[in-house]
Amino acid sequence: MYENNYKKQEKTEPLLTVKNATFITSAARSNQFITPDKPMIAVCGKSNVGKSSFINMLANRKKLAKTSSEPGRTRLVNYFDFGAFILADLPGYGFARVSKGEKEKWAKTLDAFFKDREKIAHVFMLVDSRHDPTADDVQMIEFLNYHILPFTVVLTKADKLSRMKLKEHLRAIAADLYLGEKNLLATSSETGYGKTDVLNKIHSVIEVASALALEEAENAEATDIAEE
Numbered sequence: 081m082y083e084n085n086y087k088k089q090e091k092t093e094p095l096l097t098v099k100n101a102t103f104i105t106s107a108a109r110s111n112q113f114i115t116p117d118k119p120m121i122a123v124c125g126k127s128n129v130g131k132s133s134f135i136n137m138l139a140n141r142k143k144l145a146k147t148s149s150e151p152g153r154t155r156l157v158n159y160f161d162f163g164a165f166i167l168a169d170l171p172g173y174g175f176a177r178v179s180k181g182e183k184e185k186w187a188k189t190l191d192a193f194f195k196d197r198e199k200i201a202h203v204f205m206l207v208d209s210r211h212d213p214t215a216d217d218v219q220m221i222e223f224l225n226y227h228i229l230p231f232t233v234v235l236t237k238a239d240k241l242s243r244m245k246l247k248e249h250l251r252a253i254a255a256d257l258y259l260g261e262k263n264l265l266a267t268s269s270e271t272g273y274g275k276t277d278v279l280n281k282i283h284s285v286i287e288v289a290s291a292l293a294l295e296e297a298e299n300a301e302a303t304d305i306a307e308e
């Protein structure tokens with residue numbers, strides 16, 4: 081296929097390296113959600129888009145997050161410790177073959193997860209590079225915008241397209257989602273294409289999060305002194 085094109089791409093070293101990523105826990109309900117003291121990045125997208133594979137690519141591990149050719153398998157929020165940050169793998173949406181009750185349960189889980197938006201430093205919203213965004217994808221973007229959650233759209237499975245087609249699709253998907261092309265990153269978990277871009281994005285997310293935390297700590301200290 082087109083894989084050879086993509087193997088050559090990663091030349092520069094990423095600003096962030098992942099050494100040892102580990103699984104923390106799964107949450108089935110909102111009272112099981114964790115509040116980490118590190119920046120947390122959420123990975124969301126429709127079922128089977130490649131969320132777990134994306135996480136494994138970043139972790140340099142094949143089986144950290146369970147992948148499946150059977151859509152809709154990840155029904156829990158799975159947390160992973162990446163050292164400098166926490167990744168949360170969210171249940172995929174838009175899988176037709178589940179009951180209405182199950183769909184409502186997923187919607188509730190997502191709602192509850194994003195409600196506490198101070199806890200979330202960034203969201204990677206995954207979209208299949210081969211297809212037009214679905215109505216659910218558009219709704220997810222609207223949701224992220226509504227809650228003022230910072231996000232980047234990650235196109236998955238780029239190895240399935242020629243370089244030219246990928247460029248074309250990236251442009252079309254960006255237009256469909258009313259986003260600038262700079263807000264999209266193309267990736268392939270198969271070949272590692274785009275991994276450096278993602279790690280560099282995470283690096284800047286962590287920098288911003290620690291600057292904000294420092295500012296907050298200084299403000300708290302100033303308030304303490306004023307109150308004394």
Ligand SMILES: Nc1nc2c(ncn2[C@@H]2O[C@H](COP(=O)(O)OP(=O)(O)OP(=O)(O)O)[C@@H](O)[C@H]2O)c(=O)[nH]1
Pocket residue numbers: 125126127128129130131132133134146147148149150151152153154171172173236237238239240267268269270271
């Ligand atoms: N060719 C190719 N296949 C991929 C890529 N990423 C994922 N896949 C395949 O797509 C299928 C689904 O991948 P997952 O990572 O399990 O997807 P998911 O979004 O976690 O799915 P759910 O947890 O069920 O919502 C698997 O068969 C993967 O091998 C990619 O970059 N390239």
Ligand SMILES: [Mg+2]
Pocket residue numbers: 131132133146147148153154169
């Ligand atoms: Mg998954």
